[in-house]
Amino acid sequence: xxxxxxxxxxxxxxxxxxxxxxxxxxxxxxxxGDGCSESFSVVHGVKQCCVLAPTxxxxxxxxxxxxxxxxxxDLYIRTRSDCDPFNLRRLRANTRTHTLVVKELHFxxxxxxxxxxxxxxxxxxxxxAEASKKFGLTNNIKKTEVLIxxxxxxxxxxxxxxxxxxxxxxx
Numbered sequence: 001x002x003x004x005x006x007x008x009x010x011x012x013x014x015x016x017x018x019x020x021x022x023x024x025x026x027x028x029x030x031x032x033g034d035g036c037s038e039s040f041s042v043v044h045g046v047k048q049c050c051v052l053a054p055t056x057x058x059x060x061x062x063x064x065x066x067x068x069x070x071x072x073x074d075l076y077i078r079t080r081s082d083c084d085p086f087n088l089r090r091l092r093a094n095t096r097t098h099t100l101v102v103k104e105l106h107f108x109x110x111x112x113x114x115x116x117x118x119x120x121x122x123x124x125x126x127x128x129a130e131a132s133k134k135f136g137l138t139n140n141i142k143k144t145e146v147l148i149x150x151x152x153x154x155x156x157x158x159x160x161x162x163x164x165x166x167x168x169x170x171x
Contacts, residue, residue, distance in 0.1 A: 001136060002056060005063050019052070058106060064135050065104050068127045073103040074120050112147075121146070 006016050026042040078097050103124065105112045113124045132139055 002060050005060060009059065019056075022050070022052075060135070061106070061111060064131050064137065065128075067131045067134065068103065068124075070101055070103075072120070072123050072127050073101045073114075074116050075102045075114050076100065077102055 003016050003020060006019070007013065027039040028042050029039050030037040077100050079100060102114060105114060113121065113128060115121045115124055129139055
């Protein structure tokens with residue numbers, strides 16, 4: 001699936017072939033506290049320390065997120081690209097601006113779905129799970145967390161300024 005996406009995004013076939021050859025001859029072992037397994041051949045993926053892994057993951061994840069309905073997100077950002085980004089007066093102008101929908105934020109191999117409401121978050125998570133399934137991905141509920149930040153309080157209050165973090169996978 002990744003190789004088809006790379007070709008669809010314009011990646012040359014020779015480069016895709018080089019990427020596909022990376023796991024050739026690669027073996028791995030699973031180690032736990034009580035020992036390691038026998039070596040086995042790796043036929044999919046890239047090495048854990050490969051510098052391409054985060055880039056390839058981000059490209060694949062971008063395709064998954066692009067397949068989700070855009071109307072699910074309720075977080076918008078207004079931007080313009082014809083001036084100095086620090087000129088706030090020009091940014092506040094209503095002419096020549098673009099409104100972008102923000103559904104997700106990425107950092108390395110971490111991603112965050114963002115929205116203003118719990119209902120919006122539930123809809124995004126359901127759509128993400130369905131889109132992931134279409135691309136052959138599974139979501140690990142034990143690694144999933146929800147971060148809630150109450151933005152209604154306009155007073156600066158250190159006790160309330162810390163977001164609440166809720167691990168989903170723990171009982």
